[in-house]
Amino acid sequence: MRYMDRALELAENAIRNVSPNPPVGAVVVSNGKVVGEGWTQPPGKNHAEIVALNQSKQLAKDSTLYITLEPCCFHGRTPPCVESIVEAGIKEVHVSILDPNPKVNGNGLAYLKNSGINVLVGEQSDVAEKLIEGYKKYIINEMPFVTVKYAMSLDGKIASKNMDSKWISSEESRAYVQKMRNSMDAIMVGSNTVRQDNPNLTVRDEAGEPIEDQPLRIIIDKDGVIDSKSNVLKQPGDVLIAVARAEMLPNLQKLGVKVECMPDSNGKVDLVSFMNLLASKYEITNILVEGGGKLAGALFDLSLVDKIAVFVCPIIIGGEQAITGVEGQGVELIKDAFRLNDVEMTKLDTDILITGSIR
Numbered sequence: 528m529r530y531m532d533r534a535l536e537l538a539e540n541a542i543r544n545v546s547p548n549p550p551v552g553a554v555v556v557s558n559g560k561v562v563g564e565g566w567t568q569p570p571g572k573n574h575a576e577i578v579a580l581n582q583s584k585q586l587a588k589d590s591t592l593y594i595t596l597e598p599c600c601f602h603g604r605t606p607p608c609v610e611s612i613v614e615a616g617i618k619e620v621h622v623s624i625l626d627p628n629p630k631v632n633g634n635g636l637a638y639l640k641n642s643g644i645n646v647l648v649g650e651q652s653d654v655a656e657k658l659i660e661g662y663k664k665y666i667i668n669e670m671p672f673v674t675v676k677y678a679m680s681l682d683g684k685i686a687s688k689n690m691d692s693k694w695i696s697s698e699e700s701r702a703y704v705q706k707m708r709n710s711m712d713a714i715m716v717g718s719n720t721v722r723q724d725n726p727n728l729t730v731r732d733e734a735g736e737p738i739e740d741q742p743l744r745i746i747i748d749k750d751g752v753i754d755s756k757s758n759v760l761k762q763p764g765d766v767l768i769a770v771a772r773a774e775m776l777p778n779l780q781k782l783g784v785k786v787e788c789m790p791d792s793n794g795k796v797d798l799v800s801f802m803n804l805l806a807s808k809y810e811i812t813n814i815l816v817e818g819g820g821k822l823a824g825a826l827f828d829l830s831l832v833d834k835i836a837v838f839v840c841p842i843i844i845g846g847e848q849a850i851t852g853v854e855g856q857g858v859e860l861i862k863d864a865f866r867l868n869d870v871e872m873t874k875l876d877t878d879i880l881i882t883g884s885i886r
Contacts, residue, residue: 530554530593531623531650533564538575538595538658541567542710543742547810549596549626549662553579555617557590571604580615588616595655597626600635609638619645623655627663660884661712661813664833669806672813673831675823676707677852678838678878685820688848690723696838697876705731707836711742711815713767713805717822718748721757728817729762737763743811747822749795751775755782767809769796798829824855827865832885835867839879 537552545567553575555563563586565578573581576594580587598608598620612620620639625632625648636646656663661672678696679685686692694701708714708730716728728744729737741764746753751770753760760766760782768779771790779786787804791797805811816823816832826832837852858864867883874880 530556530561530591531595531621533561534575534593534595535623535651535654535658537564537566538655539566541575542658543712544740545569546712546812547662547665548574549659551575551594551596553595554593555579555583555587555590556593557583557586562586562590574599574605574608576608577605577611580611580617583615589618590616591619591621592617593621593650595623595651596659597622597624597631597633597635598639599626599628599631600638601630607638609635609642612639613642613644617644619647621647621650623650624648624652624659627659628666660833665806665812670802670831671712671805671811672833673802673816673826674707674711674813674834674836675816675826675832675853676704676836676838677818677820677823678840679852680840680842680844682843682845683851684844684846684849685818685852686723686850687844688846690850692724692850695840695842695844697840697878699876700838700840700878700880703875703880707815708742709738711813712811713743713745713809713814715745715747715814715816715822716818718746718750718753719821720818721746721748721753721759724818725758726817727758727762729764739763741765742815743767743809745769745805745814747796747798747801749790751779751786753779753782760784769801771796795825798825798831802831820851820854823853824857826855827853828855828857832865834882834884836880836882838875839881841877 534552534554538550541550551567563579563583565575567575600607600609639646664672677685714728744766746768748768749771766784768786770788773788776786789797789801870883
């Protein structure tokens with residue numbers, strides 16, 4: 528089990544840097560010693576098993592390969608990995624989970640078995656599944672995996688009646704959010720959040736400085752009236768604004784941002800079509816939605832949310848007009864409420880982070 532644990536650990540190095548490919552780790556073991564290891568490189572470069580095999584060189588012959596995801600068996604940006612595994616003389620392959628890609632699913636393992644390699648499947652499958660949850664939805668449904676995140680008081684408020692929200696959560700929780708952002712292809716907010724909070728929406732290092740490779744920052748702004756002085760426009764990395772009014776495109780493009788006009792029949796941004804576009808055009812596999820309640824509610828109403836991450840903080844805000852984390856139309860009956868699966872709770876200083884999947 529420890530070799531697969533190491534492969535899973537290596538796979539974490541590939542998170543976000545390899546989208547739309549999945550993050551994968553691989554370890555080559557010969558006579559009880561690790562002789563090669565690696566993780567998936569950016570698109571067009573070597574997959575995890577190729578990196579590990581190149582490192583092990585001639586020691587790969589008659590060795591055992593541990594890999595977190597079934598190796599590919601078709602020509603894409605790179606040649607089929609299964610061919611390299613056979614050519615290297617690997618005698619046994621341990622795979623945590625099958626690749627959900629229909630082009631691969633089971634076919635990669637069949638190729639290895641037909642080539643005389645012993646194949647074992649299933650070690651640490653639960654951990655490996657979580658690593659590729661974004662990739663899985665992207666490859667099967669051609670949609671990004673959406674995680675809605677917010678911090679709320681014990682009485683369910685994310686801001687006071689005056690829209691003040693700094694800071695509901697603890698410093699430890701906010702540091703954890705930086706890690707969450709760094710694992711995502713994109714961060715999404717609504718225009719109200721930009722106007723009220725004026726956030727940077729960047730990933731920052733421990734010194735508080737923005738890292739070089741930033742996730743795409745997405746703003747849902749149906750009227751396209753974002754203030755040109757907004758902090759989000761001054762940060763490194765790309766900004767994409769989704770609008771519903773085509774006449775606003777020229778003004779926004781002058782700001783140096785990407786713009787997509789995606790109106791629905793009600794004059795709002797067509798979120799379903801926009802999500803499809805994010806997958807097909809921008810190759811976005813996962814999104815962290817950070818605000819606000821209107822956007823989160825709209826996403827829930829359209830069943831576009833896959834996961835929730837809520838920081839519950841030991842304060843009381845009160846007020847009928849204070850803002851809640853999820854607005855929208857909501858459900859009429861409790862039996863129709865969205866229920867979480869795979870619920871996990873993590874203590875962060877005085878806060879409790881609750882995460883769970885919707886599907």
